[in-house]
Amino acid sequence: MSEIADLKAALIADIAAADTLDSVEALRVGALGKNGVVTGLLKTLGGMSPDERLEKGPPIQDLREAVTVAIADKKAALEQAALDARLASERIDMTLPVDLGPQGSVHPVSQVMDELTEIFADLGFSVATGPEIEDDWHNFTALNIPETHPARAMHDTFYFPDLNDAGQKMLLRTHTSPVQIRTMMNGTPPPIRIIAPGRVYRSDSDATHTPMFHQIEGLVIDKGITLGHLKWTLETFLKAFFEREDIVLRLRPSYFPFTEPSVEVDVGYTLTNGQRVIGGDGDAANGGWLEVLGSGMVNRKVIEACGLDPDEWQGFAFGTGVDRLAMLKYGMNDLRAFFDGDQRWLKHYGFSALDVPTLSGGVGA
Known part of the structure; x- marks a missing residue:
């Protein structure tokens, strides 16, 4: 069980250290993708006996849930940071004339x-x-x-x-x-x-x-x-x-x-x-x-x-x-x-x- 705990701590740390959306996506694929480490652990549950599954299943499920939540939170934080940076750098000049777009006319x-x-x-x-x-x-x-x-x-x-x-x-x-x-x-x-x-x-x-x-x-x-x-x-x-x-x-x-x-x-x-x-x-x-x-x-x-x-x-x-x-x-x-x-x-x-x-x-x- 200590191996799963160590894996969880390592993945959470890597996710917290990611500074771009691309790096977060790479971590998601490495953990939860088709060939990810967490996915591999979940696949082992099928070959276990009922008693082993009862013992090892909850920690593995907890690992998946924790990684999923951490990735979602990190992604949301990075998107919000990008939006805040854009709002801080972009300004609308309210003195410019408004583009009225296509206008109809009276025949x-x-x-x-x-x-x-x-x-x-x-x-x-x-x-x-x-x-x-x-x-x-x-x-x-x-x-x-x-x-x-x-x-x-x-x-x-x-x-x-x-x-x-x-x-x-x-x-x-x-x-x-x-x-x-x-x-x-x-x-x-x-x-x-x-x-x-x-x-x-x-x-x-x-x-x-x-x-x-x-x-x-x-x-x-x-x-x-x-x-x-x-x-x-x-x-x-x-x-x-x-x-x-x-x-x-x-x-x-x-x-x-x-x-x-x-x-x-x-x-x-x-x-x-x-x-x-x-x-x-x-x-x-x-x-x-x-x-x-x-x-x-x-x-x-x-x-x-x-x-x-x-x-x-x-x-x-x-x-x-x-x-x-x-x-x-x-x-x-x-x-x-x-x-x-x-x-x-x-x-x-x-x-x-x-x-x-x-x-x-x-x-x-």
């Missing part, structure tokens, strides 16, 4: 949507929404669009193969005008002042058209409404959006089934370093006109279809592409890039959610 379409909502809220408009999957009646018929109109053709509209329960064709809405119809028919009496922003769908794709794009439409229904009210509203809106007072509008006669009379709205621009800049007189020597809106007085047939008396109530409506407004204001030249998900493009044209809470921010902020 230009979302930013412009917020800007438009803010502008029209100041003008007394509320936001109205409706389903993107519409029926043929709300999307076309109620808006005085005849069955033979090209907009109803399959090559312009995304139709669903099945009819709804009422036997109507279902489609992806081609404009947000159905929201105007639903608002006028929801039982709320006029006056009505709403904008209807949202996604719309048409079968078209090139540098300035995509199958899905964003649109915002406005509707005013009240008594005594004239084209003068429409022109003032659009002029005030465009001045606020482009943040310029020298906005000049040109209204051209046009045709839309749901408005009568109808007008296309052009805004004047000037050429600066070869770039079109919104603002100024389009008839100037270095200027021109750019179509930005379609609008007009709400057709009597549309007002009647919504259950209102056109002799008592009049109104105007307008609509424009949100993506197109973003392109004009922030200098983008390809609508398809809006939906490519290119992080380089988003980093350049995106807006900080924290730094640009209003339309006073800017591109690439």
